Amino acid sequence: MQADRKTRRRRRLKLGNAVNATLVLALGFTTMVGLISPADSTVGLTADIFLQLAGVLAAVAVLVGVSNLLFVHLGRLPRVRKGGFYSLVVILSAAAVTAVHVLDRTDAWGGDLEGEKVGPRLFGVIQVTLESALAGLVFFFLVYAAYRLMRHRVTWANLVFLAAVLIVLVGWLPLKDWEGAGDVRDWLMEIPVTAGSRGLLIGIGLGTVTVGVRVLLGRERAYREP
């Protein structure tokens, strides 16, 4: 009886995988053909609808993700010693932004702020300032990591890497007596670096095609049931 149930369960799981793989193949193939067909053809219009549906679905997925983030932090609130305070900061920040946006939308600001949009100002202060400061902080870690690279182990690849870094940095400096450094930097960026990045990008493109074909053929585990 139990073995029979297990067999039925296994069959059902396999059927689920087959349905998923068929759907992925149909959707992917239609989208692909639609994108390379004329926009006013039937398959082109179908692909356009698919893309709109995917965009809306992605927006819903973002909402699901944000809800999940907030629920996780709500669950951590009672555990003050394990970061509950930081979770409170996350929730209060999200609540404040949402509240300001609602007040903006309903034109609820009174006095001198009547008709003003506070949300974009808040965005400029918090979001832009914090992101800029964090991006500026990266500078110190990049320089320190380059220094650590040579302390760790000296190989020919490390030397080439550091030489490229130094050439680009020195070439960037506006030194009057070192104009040749700028020329070397320009040549490096225009010829060897272009060749390398072209090879890397073609490799990424070919890798994308390989993975895409594997997904369409149902060989990837991304949507398969265990």
Add this chain to the structure above:
Amino acid sequence: MTVENLDLIAGWAGLVLTLMVFSYLLADNFLYRIAVHVLIGTAAAYIAIAAVEEVLLPWLRATVFSDDAETSASIRALGILPIFLGALLLLKASPRFARMGNFGTVFMIGIGTGVALVGAVIGTVLPLARDASNSFDHESVLNGAVLLVGTLCTLVYFQYLSRRRSDGEPVNRVHIRTLRFVGQGFVTLTLGALYASAILTSLSIFSSVIQDQLRFILDQLGG
């Protein structure tokens, strides 16, 4: 409260948040973590607001809640479909109903794969391969040769096909090893140059942040 007061509070908040972030240079500390968690909370809220206002509401107004009398029932139903599929994603949290949530994922993966395949072939591989084949058109012979050899060797560097010796050790032919060696050199040069560009970019941002905050402080001091 006036707009000027609001800007003043915003300026002080910006200064404090910047100092909190830069305090990480001393050590990982309480202030830095608060700043990062503020960023997480506000970013999540802004993303959610953008998703609702820029995507979901216009979509629902154009389909489900359309005032146009000619909007057919099938278009209204189509309007609900992505919301339904998105709601199914919530079921992935439950082990029992996780399979149902796969439908939304399948939809995204199918369409995303189609777009990625077309984008990779038409937008990346073909134009870059065409550029590589035209390496000698706009450059001197030496530069053209470096461009072509660099591109090909970089591609060879990322292939891992090899023969297996009788003792099981994988081995490549000498010419493949040579090409891979040259390819590694080009990859290393490229990554080094990109790393230096990242340093310069972050340095520009850092100086811009410092300049903005110093200007605010000087404004407050009347300088």
